[in-house]
Amino acid sequence: MEKRNKSMKFCDIIDFDTEKHSWYFPGLWHGVPPMAIINQGYSENVFQLKKYLFTLLKERQSPEPQNINSFMEWTKSLWNAVKHETFIFSFRNILVAEAYDQMSVKYSELEWNFRKKVHSNLAKYENIIKNQLPENLQNVTSDILEKRIKELLDREETHMTQTLEQFFKSGCSNVHLIERYRGDFLIYVKSLRKDLEVMASNKCWEAVRIQNVKSEIQIIQTKIQQFIEEKVTKHLQNHRMNHSTPNERELKLEFNALWDNILQEFNMTRLRKHRIEIEMLEQLKREMKNRPGAVTEKLNNVKSLKYYEQKSFEMNNIYMDHGFFWNIVEFITKDCYKKLSHIAHSLAEDCQVYVNEKINTEEDYNEMYCQNLLDMINHKLDEEEVRKLHPTPQFEVDLKLHVLGGAAPLFQNMHDNFGINNDPIRVTNKFKPQYFSIFKNRMLYKDKSRRHAEHFCEQCLKPAIKEHTYKNLGKEIIDDMLKCADAMMFSSRKHFQLTLLKELLEINRFENYLRYVTKYDNYVKRWISKYIVKKYNNSAELDNLVSQIVSSIGKKIKAALQEPIVQSSQSVSQMLQVFSMELKKDLVLSKSAMKVTSFQNISNIRQFSTDIAYFLDSTEEEIKSSIVSMGIEDVLPKLTFKPQDELCQKIIGCGKRCPFCDAPCEAGGNNHQYHFSSFHRPKGLAPYKCSESNILCNSTCSADVFSNDSFINSDTDGKWLQYKDYRTIYPNWVILPDRDLNSSDYWKFVLKQFNDSFAKYYNVEPADIPSEWKRLTQKQALSSLQENMK
Structure with missing residues (x-):
């Protein structure tokens, strides 16, 4: 096509005949529009192409029979592409888009199945780690990572690859139109496998760190319980020698005195308390010790993170290296300044989310949490788009002080709560009623097997089943959502965008559009969270999911109780040890609770198992009732696997935005080479100003890249560049042309409707709105949206 000479790679060509497949199209206009006449050679050559297409259709051996409807659709799209002189870039053919969307939906389905398998098995492996003795932790974890998880990942990767290949062969209509993307989707599978491998490794080693801490606490607790049981046993023996039989009131007074003496005599040591903010500050200083002198000097003068605890992060002129911008116009420098400010606040929000997630685990603080925050900041600052803004070391150190300053008191509170909840005296006193029950029954020569079983269900099985439920409920919620009536909106990014944008249009409020445009990731996550709450709030659906999980583990417990190896145990203590090993993949049972249950317990093993099974039914009902009565809003933070985070990651994908209008990338997978969006918008919504003026820009990049207009920004080093050459600066972005003149009507309507509001928010002048806009x-905007999302 005349004036459209762009490079093409070999992988872009599906089929090529050197003699028949080369066509020349002169420009549509003979001269400069609008006064120019139509070029006759243009129409003649287009007519010849149409005739040839009919001939080619008859001769070509297609993977599936062609029909007149698909041919008409293809010809229509081809004609639009030629008419708008965008032929060389992309057909924007609906059949291609539909085939790609089918492929994306299938990939999304297989990706979730892969993730679900890994998370399900990972939950079991974490339980195995938490059931290990300290001396076995390293070897068991290495075996899990090097053998079991590797085998799982190999198996699931192969299955996903083979299923995609089969879908390419027989499951996808018009598959020949997207043959060029086959390799991309197979690469996505390998990338997914790598991500899951890293995630699994991090989870397992974090489980090891948690177990190491709890093992130290368990050692202390075991010593305390042994001391208590020795004293109680000796006291019981003395009573038998005296042949005295006190009443229940006397027994209680006697036991309380005995208990107090035991605790006083043992002289329990408290858990060590750490000054978290001091440790975090030292960790920051160690990490930045090789930075420039000004940074080291500043850190040396910081004596505490408390100064940064409530302080908001405010931008400063020293945060950008202005030496790189000395020859660049002022409005670009200001734009870079705003971008750096946005990155800082966005990163601080992400770090806060991470802190909240760790706090909700109710585990002890670990120095890795501080290191992970620093790694999050380092990773972001190392991204190319951030490096182009030339942030200074002062920006880095102040941002890290701000993030750690906000996190330190929360981590301190987390550490303090863990210390309180695991305080030896507190934990020991929790078992006091059970020890008294044993003491009373032995003093009165009663053996209440059912009472032992009831205590075991309450103190040991109930917490373990609750933890199991919280570990698996998030996965079940996603599974349920991907099978419900609204499942299609989560099947691909395009379908989700359609749902989101339709709702925005129905609400038609500036505040909603502003949050969507300026804080897209945050908006999507909040929207998904609200959707989950609405779906499972005050409904039987949450009850059903919880009941399925609890009932399933209940059946496993009852089956384990009937295992011959459990039934043949010689003592209750041995029976509980064997029982816990039978369930080591599913439950983490409290060793302290099992020790109390086995103390002075001479129950018949078969009867004791029967009694546990009997009380288990009521325990299951109590767990179901307690979780469901909390409500989904209170349940979500307790889930190990957060459904809102997983769905958000599934929808957001790579997280890249159009460099001009900020439209989110819709390409399949997370690690694709090229980014694209099917629905670009007026650049002023980004916000993007017209050159050096202070007026919002009203043009769309999907039209600009096929015009002779130019742009200038920090990425071009302050030099003007034609939009059509944008890929010399942004090689990973493919900006497709509008299908027709009405393609952007949705966003044109939004800018027209809220032009003054956006201008006021961005502190600029409103855009010039064309009369046709x-x-x-609102109806035309909806029609444009639906047409674009076909």
Whole structure:
């Protein structure tokens, strides 16, 4: 096509005949529009192409039979592409888009199945780690990572690859139209496998760190319980020698005195308390010790993170290296300044989310949490788009002080709560009623097997089943959502965008559009969270999911109780040890609770198992009732696997945005080479100003890249560059042309409707709205949206 000479790679060509497949199209206009006449050679050559297409259709051996409807659709799209002189870039053919969307939906389905398998098995492996003795932790974890998880990942990767290949062969209509993307989707599978491998490794080693801490606490607790049991046993023996039989009131007074003496005599040591903010500050200083002198000097003068605890992060001129911008116009420098400010606040929010997630685990603080925060900041600052803004070392150190300053008191509170909840005296006193029950029954020569079983269900099985439920409920919620009536919106990014944008249009409020445009990731996550709450709030659906999980583990417990190896145990203590090993993949049973249950317990093993099974039914009902009565809003933070985070990651994908209008990338997978969006918007919504003026830009990049207009920004080093050459600066972005003149009506309507509001928010002048935009209606905007999302 005349004036459209762009490079093409070999992988872009599906089939090529050197003699028949080369066509020349002169420009549509003979001269400069609008006064130019139509070029006759253009129409003649297009007519010849149409005739040839009919001939080619008859001769070509296609993977599936062609029909007149698909041919008409293809010809229509081809004609639009040629008419708008965008032929060389992309057909924007609906059949291609539909085939790609089918492929994306299938990939999304297989990706979730892969993730679900890994998370399900990972939950079991974490339980195995938490059931290990300290001396076995390293070897068991290495075996899990090097053998079991590797085998799982190999198996699931192969299955996903083979299923995609099969889908390419027989499951996808018009598959020949997207043959060029086959390799991309197979690469996505390998990338997914790598991500899951890293995630699994991090989870397992974190489980090891947690277990190491709890093992130290368990050692102390075991010593305390042994001391208590020795004293109680000796006291019981003395009573038998005296042949005295006190009443229940006397027994209680006697036991309380005995208990107090035991605790006083043992002289329990408290858990060591750490000054978290001091440790975090030292960790920051160690990490930045090789930075420039000004940074080292500043850190040396910081004596405490408390100064940064409540302080908001405010931008400063020293945060950008202005030496790189000395020859660049002022409005670009200001734009970079705003971008750096946005990155800082966005990163601080992400770090806060991470801190909240760790706090909700109710585990002890670990120095890795501080290191992970620093790694999050380092990773972001190392991204190319951030490096182009030339942040200074002062920006880095102040941002880290701000993030750690906010996190330190929360981590301190987390550490303090863990210390309180695991305080030896507190934990020991929790078992006091059970020890008294044993003491009373032995003093009165009663053997209440059922009472032992009831205590075991309450103190040991109930917490373990609750933890199991919280570990698996998030996965079941996603599974349920991907099978419900609204499942299609989560099947691909395009379908989700359609749902989101339709709702925005129905609400038609500036505040909603502003949050969507300026804080897209945050908006999506909040929207998904609200959707989950609405779906499972005050409904039987949450009850059903919880009941399925609890009932399933209940059946496993009852089956384990009937295992011959459990039934043949010689003592209750041995029976509980064997029982816990039978369930080591599913439950983490409290060793302290099992020790109390086995103390002075001479129950018949078969009867004791029967009694546990009997009380288990009521325990299951109590767990179901307690979780469901909390409500989904209170349940979500307790889930190990957060459904809102997983769905958000599934929808957001790579997280890249159009460099001009900020439209989110819709390409399949997370590690694709090229980014694209099917629905670009007026650049002023980004916000993007017209050159050096202070006016919002009203043009769309999907039209600009096929014009002779130019742009200038920090990425071009302050030099003007034609939009059509944008890929010399942004090689990973493919900006497709509009299908027709009405393609962007949705966003044109939004800018027209809220032009003054956006201008006021961005502190600029409103965009110049063309007269035809002013006539756009909400109905036309919806029609444009639906047409674009086909």
